[in-house]
Amino acid sequence: MGQDDFFDVIVAGGGLNGPALALALAGAGLSVAVVDAQPPRSRADAGFDGRAYALAIASQKLLSVIGTWPAVAERAQPLREVRAHDGHAGEGAAMFGLQFDSAELDGGPVGYMLEDRHLYSAFQDALDASPSITMIAGTSVLSQTASASGISVMLSNGRELTGRVLIGADGRRSGVAERAGIKRRGWGYGQTALVCALEHDLPHDGIAHQFFMPTGPLAILPLTGNRCSIVWSEKDSNARALAALPDEDFLGMLRPRFGDFLGEIRLASPRFSYPLTLTLAEEYVAPRLALVGDAAHGVHPIAGQGLNLGLRDVGALAEVLVEAHRRGEDIGAADVLERYQRWRRFDSTAMALGMDAVNKLFSNNNPLLRAGRDLGMGLVQALPGLRRRFMREAAGMRAGQPRLLQGRAL
Template identity: 60%
Template sequence: MDNPARTHILGGMTHDSDLLIVGGGLNGPALALAAAQAGLSSTVIDALPEPTRKNAAFDGRSYALALASVRLLQNLGIWNRVAEHAQPMLEIKVSDGRAGEGPSPFFLHFDHAEIEEGPMGHMLEDRFLRRALIEAMAEQPLITQVSNDTVTAQESAATGVTVTLASGKTLTGRLLIGADGRSSGTAARAGIRRTGWGYGQTALVAAIEHELPHHGIAHQFFMPPGPLAILPLPGNVSSIVWSETDATAARFAALPDADFMEVLRPRFGDFLGAIKLRGARYTYPLSLTVANSFVADRLALIGDAAHGMHPIAGQGLNAGLRDVAALAQVMTEANRRGEDIAAPDVLARYQQWRRFDTATLALATDLTNRLFSNDNPILRTARDLGMGAISHMPRLRRGFIREAAGLTGDLPELMKG
């Protein structure tokens, strides 16, 4: 449902809304809601029809939301809509091994009880979070939703930005936001290049029902071809993100469900009892891609449009939501001071805040994947001994837990308690 946005005039140019947000997935709507709290209006443009986005069935796609991201959703009024569907992550166990041989005796164990703030994070299915964001936008008079349409052209001027839609409609705003994924058309049209590489790995994603309770424990099992993450969902259900080489993943993805489970079982193990597939299976090619700039004239990138990384630490959405919180804070403070929210120096503050942290996280996930996704006996011994040592160093272990919870670094206000 579309809502009328306020009209703004800046330097003689009439604007349909303050922000034109391209991409109605997760980060775009979150930014629109955060901006609305500061009195800024948004138009959110998405290629999919709203019923398709809102009424998605169970498909196994889930997110490991760090504690900082949960706080953001609480501050946006979203968490109370989804909390009943969320599963707290109380522990994380990280181990190394080979398929069918079981994990190494050296492993990392992170327990939420070691920090005061509560669970490190929660697992939440995509369908619940997406629906909650759409419903919250529909209730916010400062947000207009444009569905089933795409941006075909964009042009920035001294006092605003204009986009042309495939339907022929034009929209104007003060700031254009690219929240349109790794292949961001918004970034490409602005001439922003990307740096990155493929991993030769593909993620197999599915939901698994199991006989025994998971007790809120997330597992990351590193194998030579790539890691297998087993992430707890409500009930006796877990989401798996299983990385394999491209060729092997293609072969496994083509198998009938029964045969797929036969190759999964020796990797999954029997610690949760008998397992069976729930819902459909999906595949995602894995790569690292970072925009060379997060900003341009009257334009800012957030989420995967700015950075896409390996899912090894489950930080993709968390990094995007951190972009949202940081950009919202920069815009809010600029607006209070009477500054143009799209002025170059204002956007530079956002880029300075987020780009170094994002590049550091992307390289850390890249290095971790390269370190563990191999069968080199020297590296294998070194990483196993390293994990065993960290497990016996409480201060360092708590540092890793706080990092996983998203509580380190320069936190935006919306992510503070």
């Protein structure tokens, strides 16, 4: 093994959270290898899948500090308002709708919508441009062996890397976690999300809508131009039938739910199905390794928090590792990694279970539950202080946030 195969940090997974962490660490002087199983740039293709993210302001701040935001800013749609409605799309404002708007966050946007392919491409460009990062694409991590001094990682191309710490950013079915014996818990929702982009005749004015319906929520999320991304969650059997329909018939089923508030709608991307499951790792660390993003917690996309949660992990882990490095500590030591776990595990699990509860509460036609949740939404709407607290929380403006999420360098 040559000098070229030693790194401070080895990241398994070059999706979104892996690259974000690599860039944060490289910016603070650590050497990083990123290994990704996908062929180079496969996700940059518009036909790969239809994902788009509702980025919280805190996530956007992190992207700014690690240098990625300028490359995506023009492709990001500012979110001016988020409206949650109980009932059916297209019926106009629900009686007890819940509304968050930018005036309550000092006039700035409440977040940004950004398509996966743009964010992914910007990360790939930044990885390639960084002299401290070695990107190894189209190659899988097959195994890992931890020792007192470091961790060695065997790749599918026969190469062996050694580092002080291995990061599992390898998604919901994390092999890094499984090989380390980390147990997971979770369940399926019996729901599948139908995801696609639409074009519409009328402007969306940067307003996102979440319609809670008995069979699952429908999110209408504004993209740049007269386009939006929909995440239409339905019971598995309904979703299978809808996915099998030709495009025009699919639109015919969507229109009554979507309503006509944006004028005529047309498909602007291929359609994708995304089975919804919850998967939580019981531990976020093991000897010489730590998990971030979906590898630690794959959540229901009901509140668009999946990537935001992952970027909070990235901010916390980068801060812990860089501080330890500057103090001359071994960055893969158990007590260093434990600091990260203490910081993040409770928050992520609470958020994941919270989203789970919201989904169960709203994917339901029980009249008592409906009355209770309508009252809850009405109360939050009626109390500006409470609403502002909800919003500041979603924007990441609360005490104890990692520095990167506050827009501060490490």
